[in-house]
Amino acid sequence: MTDHDTPEPEAGGDTTHFGFRTVRAADKKGMVREVFDSVAERYDLMNDLMSAGVHRVWKARFIEWLAPRPGMRLLDVAGGTGDIAFRFLDAAGKRGADPETHVTVCDINEEMLKVGRNRAVDKGILGGIEWVRGDAEALPFEDNSFDAYTIAFGLRNVTDIDQALREARRVLKPGGRFMCLEFSHVVVPGLDAVYDVYSFQVLPRLGQVVARNRDAYQYLVESIRRFPKQQDLIDRMADAGLHQGKVRNLSGGIAAIHSAWRI
Amino acid sequence: MNDAAPSAPTARLVDPKLLEILVCPLTKGPLTYDAARQELVSAKAGLAYPIRDGIPILLEDEARRLDDEEI
Numbered sequence: 001m002t003d004h005d006t007p008e009p010e011a012g013g014d015t016t017h018f019g020f021r022t023v024r025a026a027d028k029k030g031m032v033r034e035v036f037d038s039v040a041e042r043y044d045l046m047n048d049l050m051s052a053g054v055h056r057v058w059k060a061r062f063i064e065w066l067a068p069r070p071g072m073r074l075l076d077v078a079g080g081t082g083d084i085a086f087r088f089l090d091a092a093g094k095r096g097a098d099p100e101t102h103v104t105v106c107d108i109n110e111e112m113l114k115v116g117r118n119r120a121v122d123k124g125i126l127g128g129i130e131w132v133r134g135d136a137e138a139l140p141f142e143d144n145s146f147d148a149y150t151i152a153f154g155l156r157n158v159t160d161i162d163q164a165l166r167e168a169r170r171v172l173k174p175g176g177r178f179m180c181l182e183f184s185h186v187v188v189p190g191l192d193a194v195y196d197v198y199s200f201q202v203l204p205r206l207g208q209v210v211a212r213n214r215d216a217y218q219y220l221v222e223s224i225r226r227f228p229k230q231q232d233l234i235d236r237m238a239d240a241g242l243h244q245g246k247v248r249n250l251s252g253g254i255a256a257i258h259s260a261w262r263i
Numbered sequence: 264m265n266d267a268a269p270s271a272p273t274a275r276l277v278d279p280k281l282l283e284i285l286v287c288p289l290t291k292g293p294l295t296y297d298a299a300r301q302e303l304v305s306a307k308a309g310l311a312y313p314i315r316d317g318i319p320i321l322l323e324d325e326a327r328r329l330d331d332e333e334i
Contacts, residue, residue, distance in 0.1 A: 131317075139288065140288040141284050
């Protein structure tokens with residue numbers, strides 16, 4: 001049913017992975033963009049269905065660990081629909097009003113940003129948030145600009161993860177916090193088999209019915225399997241200059257939060 | 264494209280604080296804000312990045328290459 005068992009060319013040199021397909025590195029960005037353009041409007045609905053609403057719990061845990069404080073300046077990368085940004089402003093606001101509290105949402109995808117900005121208007125959020133179209137691998141921000149950098153369900157879609165991590169370090173102030181929320185690798189025996197069936201059989205069908213794009217969700221499943229394992233990501237964060245890495249598994253490792261610091 | 268919507272540039276303004284920290288994604292050099300054209304110009308890269316509907320687009324493949332007179 002899927003082609004994930006078939007042999008494939010080794011990714012290396014100028015090629016990279018797009019799900020389980022090996023594609024030219026230069027093409028991946030455009031292919032990922034098409035996937036998200038096509039599902040943008042139904043993206044949040046899809047997330048709810050896919051995770052049975054659990055993604056909300058994961059995001060809440062993510063924000064809880066970030067512990068936003070008044071006056072914090074956050075860069076949220078790949079956060080087009082505003083999910084993390086709104087939670088951040090809400091959490092920081094509860095601990096005290098400060099006009100310096102600010103989130104910059106940077107996403108490569110125009111459609112996702114439009115959804116986010118419309119949601120901000122609907123929620124009556126006027127200040128403390130800015131929207132920028134940019135690339136996680138070539139961030140358009142000055143060095144040492146932010147207290148925290150978050151990327152939720154975004155790092156997996158980046159062509160060169162190590163480059164994105166180096167850029168994260170660059171824009172963080174010394175002492176700044178890096179946090180990533182991403183689908184990860186199941187660590188509970190037995191759950192992995194169930195999760196395999198769910199992800200390869202159920203998810204692409206859900207994608208077909210709800211977002212009318214089976215390929216997009218097939219890509220999603222495959223890209224999750226490609227993503228570095230928990231400890232591997234910690235090591236790569238350290239290589240990029242993001243230290244004291246820690247991980248918290250969510251739902252048995254279906255997702256994981258990684259945290260590190262620019263020292 | 265802007266000709267059709269004369270009110271668009273004033274409808275949404277980019278936060279001056281944001282402009283302070285924005286740099287050219289290629290050179291990491293400074294950007295000059297051209298309010299009339301709604302562009303952020305990177306002299307070093309020879310590129311003008313568009314601002315559409317108040318959202319700066321700092322992507323190389325969306326940028327306009329500056330002609331000789333502009334550099």
